[in-house]
Amino acid sequence: MSKILTLNIGASKALLAEYTLSGKRNLVLTAYGSGELPAFDVNDPGTLAAALPAVLLQIMREKGIKPAPLVVSLGGQMVYPRFAKFPPVGDKEKLDQLVRYEIEQNVPFPIDEIVSDHQFVGETVDGDQAAMIVAAKLDAVRAVTDAVRAAGLKPAKVDVSPIAICNALKFSNPGVSGCSLVLDIGSKSTNLIILEDEKIYNRSINVAGTLITKEIAQALGCSFEEAEQLKLERGYVALGGVTEDEDEVTDRISKVIRTVLTRLHAEISRSVNFYRSQQGGSAPSRLYLTGGSARLPQLDQFFTESLQVEVEYLNPFTGISLGP
Numbered sequence: 001m002s003k004i005l006t007l008n009i010g011a012s013k014a015l016l017a018e019y020t021l022s023g024k025r026n027l028v029l030t031a032y033g034s035g036e037l038p039a040f041d042v043n044d045p046g047t048l049a050a051a052l053p054a055v056l057l058q059i060m061r062e063k064g065i066k067p068a069p070l071v072v073s074l075g076g077q078m079v080y081p082r083f084a085k086f087p088p089v090g091d092k093e094k095l096d097q098l099v100r101y102e103i104e105q106n107v108p109f110p111i112d113e114i115v116s117d118h119q120f121v122g123e124t125v126d127g128d129q130a131a132m133i134v135a136a137k138l139d140a141v142r143a144v145t146d147a148v149r150a151a152g153l154k155p156a157k158v159d160v161s162p163i164a165i166c167n168a169l170k171f172s173n174p175g176v177s178g179c180s181l182v183l184d185i186g187s188k189s190t191n192l193i194i195l196e197d198e199k200i201y202n203r204s205i206n207v208a209g210t211l212i213t214k215e216i217a218q219a220l221g222c223s224f225e226e227a228e229q230l231k232l233e234r235g236y237v238a239l240g241g242v243t244e245d246e247d248e249v250t251d252r253i254s255k256v257i258r259t260v261l262t263r264l265h266a267e268i269s270r271s272v273n274f275y276r277s278q279q280g281g282s283a284p285s286r287l288y289l290t291g292g293s294a295r296l297p298q299l300d301q302f303f304t305e306s307l308q309v310e311v312e313y314l315n316p317f318t319g320i321s322l323g324p
Helices: 045-063 092-106 138-150 161-172 209-220 224-234 248-279 299-307
Strands: 002-009 013-022 026-036 069-074 079-086 114-123 129-137 154-160 179-185 190-196 199-205 286-290 310-313
Touching: 002 045, 013 045, 026 045, 045 138, 069 138, 069 161, 079 092, 079 161, 079 199, 079 248, 092 114, 092 129, 114 138, 114 199, 129 138, 129 199, 138 154, 154 161, 161 179, 161 190, 161 199, 179 248, 190 248, 199 248, 209 224, 209 248, 224 248, 248 299, 286 299, 299 310
Parallel strands: 002 069, 069 154, 179 286, 286 310
Antiparallel strands: 002 013, 013 026, 079 129, 114 129, 179 190, 190 199
């Protein structure tokens, strides 16, 4: 029986978990903790590297987590995912050259400053080869792995959160079929992921928890910190009534949240239309919600009404045993 650790780095939190593993699928969650990350600039990896070791050491101390091989998941704001199509050339070397050219043309950094990987995910309706490409700045990845080592941990693999979420969904719902939409609503961005058989589509949308807080602060004329507290304590998603709450402030907050989420809904619809036209996919029949900002009350009802799909919260621990 071996032990592994997983670290999820978001825009505002780091989450560390410890598992024991026997065989290929027998995971037991033995410890879990999170810590707040000070605001960091994704364009300056040094700010994250400076803050992360202390946060990790605190979680390890509080939860009794000991060093073990670590799998790191980078948040959507640190990576550049891209779906691409390529002509069906039989030569693998030629196909890899086409992927490299695609990366050079579309990732906004010189090729020697990034680390990238790709996976072919079936064919499009036109017979082209479909690929999911993910790139990240090399100094950002090194900053994270250096910070992890500074906390006494051993990085074994670096993943990206949209793909990790795909794998968690397939692991926890092995019988899922048809077209599924996943919304990972975080602090700075929302990861939109569409899964359908071998097809996959991913997009990062800059409508998430921080934008909601900013809009509340502007509507109420208060500070960002006060708005964040109001959102956490009194926030919920208005469902379209003229007046839903007797408390005037709470009612205004709920309507501001609905307005921001209506913008998110518009971006979701645009993304689904793009996916269907580009990959010949189906309309999603279900929506899975995850991420810190998905805790807003009545969020599931809002998307049930606006998207006309079945909505549930993604539980990545289905199929995973829990330790004491």
